[in-house]
Amino acid sequence: MKQDTTLPGHAARRRTVLAAALGAFPALSAFPALAQQPAYPQGPVTFIVPWPPGGSLDIFARALGQVLSAEWGVPVIVDNKPGASGMIGADRAARAREDGQTILLANTTFIQAPALQGKAPYDPLKDFAPVTQLGTLANAFAVRNASPIRDINDYVRLLKAAPGRHSYASYGQASSAHLLMEGFKERQGLEATHVAYKGETAPMTDLLAGHIEAGFFSERLVHEQRAGVRALAVTGTQRSALLPDVPTFAEAGLAGMETVGWYGVFVPARTPRPLVARLSRDFTAALRKPEIQAKLRDIVVRPVGSTPEEFSAALAAEWRTWKTLIEKTGIRPE
Structure with missing residues (x-):
């Protein structure tokens, strides 16, 4: 029988080295899972x-x-x-x-x-x-420049003084603007008729012509038509870069219009x-x-x-x- 000439101390050292080597790779067991993850993307x-x-x-x-x-x-x-x-x-x-x-x-x-x-x-x-x-992206509530309404609180006072006699336009039934304004009316105790359009080009044309009194539009359209319209307030928590002089509803003291x-x-x-x-x-x-x-x-x-x-x-x-x-x-x- 062949005699084992390995010294006990040497065998112990080999076991220690092997354990240390395996311990240096604790994630070895995860390698198969990683290999199963395909490269991204796999085509168009x-x-x-x-x-x-x-x-x-x-x-x-x-x-x-x-x-x-x-x-x-x-x-x-x-x-x-x-x-x-x-x-x-x-x-x-x-x-x-x-x-x-x-x-x-x-x-x-x-x-x-x-x-x-x-x-x-x-x-x-x-x-x-x-x-x-x-x-x-935010919405802007606007009137035409010829309107006596100077700010959003003017508009609130106007509606409170004549319940149900005024209206506002939005770019669509059940649009964000429509939803926000109806919530605004409910919080402020206002009555005003909603006039729904499909898109914002037609209501802007009617606003400039004096056929409607006020309405919600994109900040870009209000900026483009600034010679004929005046924004009273914008939705959101910060002012519009295109309309920097226009306050948010919150800045005007009217909470609840922060959603954009x-x-x-x-x-x-x-x-x-x-x-x-x-x-x-x-x-x-x-x-x-x-x-x-x-x-x-x-x-x-x-x-x-x-x-x-x-x-x-x-x-x-x-x-x-x-x-x-x-x-x-x-x-x-x-």
Whole structure:
């Protein structure tokens, strides 16, 4: 029998070295899981935009697609899926594979529509993983320059002095502007008739012609028509860069108008968290590109670039705000 000539001390040292070597790689057991994670992206990426081509969100999505296509090295396809206040496109995105290859770019209607409709094909908080809030945009409440109304408190006093004899316009039935103003009326004890238009071009034309008294418009349109109209207040928590002399409703002492519109990015709910974080970083980095900054200025959107966690918290708060407001006012789409 061959004698084992290994010294006991040497064997102990070998066991110690081997244990130390294995201990230096505590994540070895995780390597198979990591190996199973495919590289991203795995071919062309689709951006679902739940609105027709040519709108601000569509234009913005296409600009982002060009930047991220160069970053990812694959084509980015913008797929417009309009209908049912954006719910058709959102539902399509919710049912997509959870691999980041299909991404939803949505606006505020994404979270308003389910509450307005009462029944929706998706749950905005449960069926999606928020990626990032891309940016925000405010509304401006305006009158024509010839109006004797000088500020928003003048308008409140006018309505209180003659209940039901005045009106205001918005760019759509059940739009953000309509919802906010009806909530404002309820808080202030005001009576005024809502005049709903489809879009903001026609009501601006009527405001300039004196056919309507006041209305909500985008800050960009009010800025462009500043020779003929005067903004009384803007929504949100900060003043508009285009209308720096116009106070927010809150600055005028009228709370409850802090909510603003937004653009955001979503993927299906069960998309792996590391991939959601990766997408958030990529979209946030794209927001810093000069060409995207220029596009944001063109469509008057303030860049945000939030984390998934920040966007998720903001959405939960917005859901409570809009749902409560819709239930209280009883507003429904046409």
